[in-house]
Amino acid sequence: MKILFLMRFWPYFGGGETVTRLLISEFLRRGYEMYVAYWWDRSENRVYLDKDKILKFKMKVPSPSSTNDIPSSCYETVFLQLADLIDKHNIDIVINQWWPYEIFKNSLKIPLISCHHLSVMKKESNYVKKVYHHIFPRRFYAKAFEKLNGLYKVSDALVFLAHSYQCEFEKYTPSFDKEKKTFFIHNPSTYSGDTTMCTDKKKEILFVGRIYENHKKVSRLLYVWKNLLDLGYLDWKLKIIGDGPDLEKVKLLSGRLNLCNIEFLGSKDPYEDYLTASIFVLTSQVEGWPMTIVEAQHFGAVPVVMNNFSALNEMLSNHSGVIVDSSDPQKMALEIAKLIEDKKKMALYSQNAIRQSKLYEVSKICDDWDDLIKKIIRKFNENHLL
Numbered sequence: 001m002k003i004l005f006l007m008r009f010w011p012y013f014g015g016g017e018t019v020t021r022l023l024i025s026e027f028l029r030r031g032y033e034m035y036v037a038y039w040w041d042r043s044e045n046r047v048y049l050d051k052d053k054i055l056k057f058k059m060k061v062p063s064p065s066s067t068n069d070i071p072s073s074c075y076e077t078v079f080l081q082l083a084d085l086i087d088k089h090n091i092d093i094v095i096n097q098w099w100p101y102e103i104f105k106n107s108l109k110i111p112l113i114s115c116h117h118l119s120v121m122k123k124e125s126n127y128v129k130k131v132y133h134h135i136f137p138r139r140f141y142a143k144a145f146e147k148l149n150g151l152y153k154v155s156d157a158l159v160f161l162a163h164s165y166q167c168e169f170e171k172y173t174p175s176f177d178k179e180k181k182t183f184f185i186h187n188p189s190t191y192s193g194d195t196t197m198c199t200d201k202k203k204e205i206l207f208v209g210r211i212y213e214n215h216k217k218v219s220r221l222l223y224v225w226k227n228l229l230d231l232g233y234l235d236w237k238l239k240i241i242g243d244g245p246d247l248e249k250v251k252l253l254s255g256r257l258n259l260c261n262i263e264f265l266g267s268k269d270p271y272e273d274y275l276t277a278s279i280f281v282l283t284s285q286v287e288g289w290p291m292t293i294v295e296a297q298h299f300g301a302v303p304v305v306m307n308n309f310s311a312l313n314e315m316l317s318n319h320s321g322v323i324v325d326s327s328d329p330q331k332m333a334l335e336i337a338k339l340i341e342d343k344k345k346m347a348l349y350s351q352n353a354i355r356q357s358k359l360y361e362v363s364k365i366c367d368d369w370d371d372l373i374k375k376i377i378r379k380f381n382e383n384h385l386l
Contacts, residue, residue, distance in 0.1 A: 211244030
């Protein structure tokens with residue numbers, strides 16, 4: 001089978017690229033031929049496995065905009081390049097990770113699976129917006145649903161990251177046909193292997209992610225840390241791993257708050273830091289299926305996460321993490337303090353987290369993708385024989 005992934009950046013940028021590389025490696029192991037069509041190079045001088053086994057095709061597009069998109073005037077040209085690639089290499093199915101639905105106004109003549117990488121409905125912290133959202137959900141999310149409805153119409157399957165996201169879309173969107181085309185598949189874990197003996201935990205709290213305030217709200221984390229220091233946890237350390245457009249702003253805020261015991265480690269492999277961290281924190285306003293939560297669980301670092309996306313209940317089920325039902329840094333600090341003081345609970349949640357992470361091993365997630373791909377190809381062929 002020949003599978004083509006559609007990307008904006010390749011091979012590195014964020015979680016979507018990481019997931020795609022993991023899936024491609026597993027598909028190659030299963031004997032499939034893998035192709036990637038992408039817009040822009042983003043190598044970061046790193047080496048990734050199987051790079052020589054993947055056929056890569058860089059589309060002719062302008063340089064990335066501030067929103068990492070291409071102008072709509074390029075859509076037809078990109079489609080023609082894609083159609084030519086599919087025809088020349090006899091591609092069996094296309095998996096669209098990032099491309100806008102408007103590119104596919106004409107049929108590709110083979111099955112198209114599109115993926116949505118974020119939550120469907122963002123939880124609002126502003127009271128007025130929260131009330132408005134509750135009363136007029138379709139109006140509040142009009143732009144988001146316009147994109148999703150567009151993907152739904154042009155695709156043979158629309159894949160969400162969690163069952164809750166699939167349900168949200170189906171609840172607020174009228175059906176376009178009698179056949180259900182929505183599915184959900186979780187992101188796989190980046191790491192593998194047995195970590196049940198991760199016992200060398202230190203008094204460390206860890207954040208791993210892109211320093212992008214609009215989504216990750218790392219400034220909230222600094223206020224959480226300030227509250228913990230005020231509570232007397234001066235023997236603990238906060239480690240922040242990641243880079244992004246707001247890194248300098250976050251560092252300046254740290255200075256203004258006179259924070260101590262905090263390390264900004266930049267972009268690096270967090271493997272060693274996961275091994276020693278006792279707690280992993282996430283204060284995001286917007287997420288999809290954060291791979292860093294699954295990574296932290298794999299190493300027994302207990303996730304403590306603000307409840308701003310519905311998939312969180314699936315991710316932290318079976319007492320494998322702490323959900324903070326507030327975006328208030330003080331309340332999150334108190335929840336972390338409770339966990340620190342209750343060593344039995346910390347140990348229990350750590351072991352539960354490791355068990356939970358095994359649900360997301362790449363081979364299991366790839367099984368789900370394998371089943372879906374075969375199902376969609378079979379249905380596509382049946383429909384086109386009629």
